[in-house]
Amino acid sequence: MKSLAELKAIRERVQSQVSMRAEDHNHIRVVVGMATCGIASGARPVLTTLANAVQEKGLTDKIAVTQTGCIGLCQYEPIVEVMEPGKEKVTYIKMNPDKALEVVERHLIGGHVVEEYTLNHADIK
Amino acid sequence: MYRSHVLVCGGTGCTSSGSQQIMETLKKEIEKNGLSDEVAVVQTGCHGLCALGPIMIVYPDATFYSMVKVEDIPEIVSEHLLKGRVVTRLLYKETVSPAGKIKALSDTDFYKKQHRIALRNCGIINPEVIDEYIGTGGYEALGKVLTEMTPDEVIQLLLDSGLRGRGGAGFPTGLKWKLAKQNEADQKYVCCNADEGDPGAFMDRSILEGDPHAVLEAMAIAGYAIGASQGYIYVRAEYPIAVERLRIAIGQAREYGLLGKNIFDTGFDFDIDLRLGAGAFVCGEETALMTSIEGKRGEPRPRPPFPAQKGLFGKPSILNNVETYANIPQIILNGPEWFASMGTEKSKGTKVFALGGKIHNTGLVEIPMGTTLREVIEEIGGGIPNGKKFKAAQTGGPSGGCIPAEHFDIPIDYDNLISIGSMMGSGGLIVMDEDDCMVDIAKFFLEFTVEESCGKCTPCRIGTKRMLEILDKITKGTAVMEDLDKLEELCYYIKENSLCGLGQTAPNPVLSTLRYFRSEYEAHIKEKRCPAGVCKALLSYHIDRDKCKGCTLCARNCPADAIIGTVKNPHIIDQDKCIKCGTCIEKCKFGAIYKR
Numbered sequence: 174m175k176s177l178a179e180l181k182a183i184r185e186r187v188q189s190q191v192s193m194r195a196e197d198h199n200h201i202r203v204v205v206g207m208a209t210c211g212i213a214s215g216a217r218p219v220l221t222t223l224a225n226a227v228q229e230k231g232l233t234d235k236i237a238v239t240q241t242g243c244i245g246l247c248q249y250e251p252i253v254e255v256m257e258p259g260k261e262k263v264t265y266i267k268m269n270p271d272k273a274l275e276v277v278e279r280h281l282i283g284g285h286v287v288e289e290y291t292l293n294h295a296d297i298k
Numbered sequence: 299m300y301r302s303h304v305l306v307c308g309g310t311g312c313t314s315s316g317s318q319q320i321m322e323t324l325k326k327e328i329e330k331n332g333l334s335d336e337v338a339v340v341q342t343g344c345h346g347l348c349a350l351g352p353i354m355i356v357y358p359d360a361t362f363y364s365m366v367k368v369e370d371i372p373e374i375v376s377e378h379l380l381k382g383r384v385v386t387r388l389l390y391k392e393t394v395s396p397a398g399k400i401k402a403l404s405d406t407d408f409y410k411k412q413h414r415i416a417l418r419n420c421g422i423i424n425p426e427v428i429d430e431y432i433g434t435g436g437y438e439a440l441g442k443v444l445t446e447m448t449p450d451e452v453i454q455l456l457l458d459s460g461l462r463g464r465g466g467a468g469f470p471t472g473l474k475w476k477l478a479k480q481n482e483a484d485q486k487y488v489c490c491n492a493d494e495g496d497p498g499a500f501m502d503r504s505i506l507e508g509d510p511h512a513v514l515e516a517m518a519i520a521g522y523a524i525g526a527s528q529g530y531i532y533v534r535a536e537y538p539i540a541v542e543r544l545r546i547a548i549g550q551a552r553e554y555g556l557l558g559k560n561i562f563d564t565g566f567d568f569d570i571d572l573r574l575g576a577g578a579f580v581c582g583e584e585t586a587l588m589t590s591i592e593g594k595r596g597e598p599r600p601r602p603p604f605p606a607q608k609g610l611f612g613k614p615s616i617l618n619n620v621e622t623y624a625n626i627p628q629i630i631l632n633g634p635e636w637f638a639s640m641g642t643e644k645s646k647g648t649k650v651f652a653l654g655g656k657i658h659n660t661g662l663v664e665i666p667m668g669t670t671l672r673e674v675i676e677e678i679g680g681g682i683p684n685g686k687k688f689k690a691a692q693t694g695g696p697s698g699g700c701i702p703a704e705h706f707d708i709p710i711d712y713d714n715l716i717s718i719g720s721m722m723g724s725g726g727l728i729v730m731d732e733d734d735c736m737v738d739i740a741k742f743f744l745e746f747t748v749e750e751s752c753g754k755c756t757p758c759r760i761g762t763k764r765m766l767e768i769l770d771k772i773t774k775g776t777a778v779m780e781d782l783d784k785l786e787e788l789c790y791y792i793k794e795n796s797l798c799g800l801g802q803t804a805p806n807p808v809l810s811t812l813r814y815f816r817s818e819y820e821a822h823i824k825e826k827r828c829p830a831g832v833c834k835a836l837l838s839y840h841i842d843r844d845k846c847k848g849c850t851l852c853a854r855n856c857p858a859d860a861i862i863g864t865v866k867n868p869h870i871i872d873q874d875k876c877i878k879c880g881t882c883i884e885k886c887k888f889g890a891i892y893k894r
Contacts, residue, residue: 174555188433224299239359
C-alpha cells in the first residue's frame with residue numbers, strides 16, 4: 174500500500190461489514206418472516222437479497238436486516254416489515270427478490286413506501 | 299456478503315471456557331443448515347464480561363448470548379440464525395427486562411457507565427484480519443500524522459490531550475516523547491511494555507488479543523514523532539494468544555506496507571519486532587525491560603540517565619504501556635479536546651480495570667477517570683456476592699494499596715488514589731469482603747515481591763524478606779507490638795533506598811493496610827485472634843453440642859480423622875489432629891460447626 178487512497182478503498186469495502194456490528198437504537202429495522210411458512214414460500218432469497226443490497230449500498234450503519242418467526246399471516250408470506258423509529262410499521266407481503274430490491278431503492282433509500290406491495294393495499298376481507 | 303455476523307469471543311478467558319470448540323461446532327452447524335454463504339463466524343477479542351463466558355453476539359440484531367455450551371449450538375443455528383427466533387434461555391439475563399423484552403447491551407448495568415476508547419475494537423473486530431481494523435478507521439491516524447503533521451505537532455497534540463501513562467505511574471506521554479525527540483542520535487527506539495505482571499491484571503493482554511493493530515499504529519506514530527525507525531514490543535511468553543495475534547498483525551502490516559520502508563510514500567521507515575519475556579516481574583520496570591531486550595539479565599539500573607537520553611542499546615528511547623498506545627490513534631483522529639473533555643482535572647480520558655475478587659461481574663471494564671469506586675463495584679461490578687459486606691479494594695497490585703470502605707465515594711484518578719495511599723497501577727482492581735484478612739493480604743503481596751525481587755539492591759532483596767518474616771510472625775500469633783514498629787520502620791527505609799520502582803513501592807500493601815486496618819494487626823498480636831477468620835494458626839474449629847445431631851457426616855468427610863463421636867450423639871473435634879481445612883463446616887447441614 175502506497176497511498177492513503179488505497180487505505181480508504183479498503184476501508185470503504187470493509188466498513189459496511191464491520192459497522193453491522195454496532196448497536197444503535199436509531200436503526201431502521203427490516204424484518205423478514207423466516208418461520209416454516211415463510212421459508213416454504215421463498216423468504217430466504219428475499220432475506221439474502223435485502224441483506225446484500227443494504228451492504229452493497231453501504232447502509233449498514235442505518236439499517237439492520239434481521240429475521241423473525243411467524244407473524245400469523247401465513248398466506249401472505251414472504252412478509253417483510255420495515256420499522257423506523259418514530260414511524261408506523263410498514264408490512265410488505267408476498268415478496269420476492271425483485272420486489273425486495275424495489276423496496277430498498279424506493280423506500281429505504283428514497284423514503285417513499287411502496288404502497289402497492291403493502292398489506293394495507295391488499296384486499297383483505 | 300453475509301447477512302449476519304456471529305461474534306465469538308476468542309480472548310483468553312473465553313478460550314479457557316471452551317470458545318474454540320464452540321466456534322468449530324458453530325461452523326459445522328452453519329454448513330449443515332446451508333447458511334455458510336449467509337452467516338459469518340467472527341473470532342474477536344475480549345468483551346469484558348469474562349465471568350459469563352463463553353460469550354457470543356449475533357449481529358445485526360445484537361443478541362448477546364452468555365455461558366454458551368457446545369450442546370446449545372444446533373439450537374442457536376436452526377432457531378436463531380435460520381428462523382430468527384432468539385434462544386431466550388441463553389440470553390445474558392441483564393438484557394432481558396422483567397416484562398420479557400430484550401434491551402440493548404449498552405443499557406445494562408455492566409456496560410451503561412463504560413466508555414470504551416482503548417477497548418473500542420475489542421469484541422467487535424477480528425484481530426487476525428487487518429482489513430477489519432482498517433474498516434473501523436484503522437491506520438488513518440498514521441496516515442494523517444505522516445501526511446499532514448510535523449513531529450512537533452504530534453507531540454503538542456498529545457500534550458494538549460493530557461494523556462498520562464497507563465502503566466501505573468501516570469507520567470505525561472507527550473512530555474516523555476518530547477524529551478526523547480530533543481536528544482539527537484543516529485538511532486532511537488520505540489518500546490512497548492506488554493510485560494503485564496500484577497496478580498489479577500489482564501488489561502494489556504486483552505487489548506493485544508482484541509486489537510493488536512491499534513498498538514502497532516500508535517508505535518509507528520511514536521516513531522515518527524521522536525525520530526525512531528525501530529520498535530520493540532516486550533511481551534510475556536505466558537500470553538501465547540497475544541503473542542500469536544501480534545505476530546499475525548505485524549506480518550499483515552508489513553505486507554500492506556504499513557510497517558517497513560517508505561510508509562505511505564512519505565519516506566518514513568518504521569518496523570516492529572517482538573521480544574518475549576520469561577515472566578520476571580521486575581522486567582516491567584523500564585530500565586530492566588530495556589536491559590532484557592538487549593539480551594542481558596533483566597535487572598534495573600540507576601536513573602539518570604533516563605531512557606529518553608540513554609535507553610535501549612544506549613540510544614534515546616521511549617517506553618509506553620499497551621493501553622497508553624491504544625488510546626493514541628483515537629486522540630489523533632478525534633482531537634485533543636475530545637480526549638480532554640473526559641475525566642478529571644489532572645487525569646484525562648478513561649482507564650481500563652480488571653475487576654476481580656469478591657465481585658459478581660469479574661471482567662474487564664473501561665470507565666471515564668473520575669468514576670467513583672462505588673459506581674465501579676456496586677453498579678458495573680454488580681456488587682459483592684452472597685450478601686457480604688465490602689471491606690476494601692486493592693488497586694495497583696504489589697505496588698499499590700487497599701482502599702477501605704470510608705473512601706468508597708472517591709473519584710478514581712491518579713492523584714486521588716495516591717492521596718489515600720494506593721495508586722492507579724496498571725489497572726488491577728481486587729475486591730475484598732469481610733471474610734478477607736488484611737494482614738494475610740499484605741503477606742500475600744509481600745510473598746510476591748520477595749519472590750520477584752531481582753536481588754540487585756540490598757533494601758529490596760533483604761528488606762522485603764525481613765518484612766515478610768514479621769508478617770509471618772503476626773499471622774502465626776507469635777509477634778509482639780515492637781515488631782509492628784519495626785515493620786513500619788522497614789517500610790520507610792525500603793521505600794527511600796531501593797533502586798527501582800519494584801522496591802520503592804513494595805511496602806505499599808503493608809503501609810496502606812496498617813493505615814486503615816491497624817486494629818486488625820493489633821488483634822493478631824495482642825489477642826492472638828484473626829478477626830476475619832483466615833489465619834489458620836489463630837483459629838480452632840468447634841462443634842456446638844446443642845446443634846449437633848450426630849449424623850456423622852463431618853466425621854466421614856474429615857481428611858484428618860479428627861472428629862470423634864458416635865451416631866446420634868454430639869461429636870467433638872480433636873484439636874491436635876485438626877488441620878483446619880474447613881471441610882466439616884461445608885458439610886454440616888445443621889450449622890453446628892463454628893470457628894473462633
